[in-house]
Amino acid sequence: MSKHTPGPWKIRNDITKDTLICSENKTIICGIHQKNLNILSETKANAQLIAAAPELLEKLEIVLKHSEEGLLINGKLADQISDIISKVEGADE
Numbered sequence: 001m002s003k004h005t006p007g008p009w010k011i012r013n014d015i016t017k018d019t020l021i022c023s024e025n026k027t028i029i030c031g032i033h034q035k036n037l038n039i040l041s042e043t044k045a046n047a048q049l050i051a052a053a054p055e056l057l058e059k060l061e062i063v064l065k066h067s068e069e070g071l072l073i074n075g076k077l078a079d080q081i082s083d084i085i086s087k088v089e090g091a092d093e
Helices: 037-051 053-068 075-088
Strands: 010-013 019-022 028-032
Touching: 010 037, 019 037, 028 037, 037 053, 053 075
Parallel strands: none
Antiparallel strands: 010 019, 019 028
């Protein structure tokens, strides 16, 4: 499996009102075309989840490593995971 485009990924809107997920160097990761304005909040939530993917993967890999070593998750890692979940839910806007 090839490596994904490094994060962080950011949400951007283009002139066509599509929602784009881009890397720091503005490479487009994916685009979400919005045809139905009645589900705009769903589109936004999907974009937030996609944009958080690299960070989610990184933290989950840490959790996996800790569990393989038989260690409990420390408070700092639990806080980081909580912060990522908040980010996915759009709490940092």
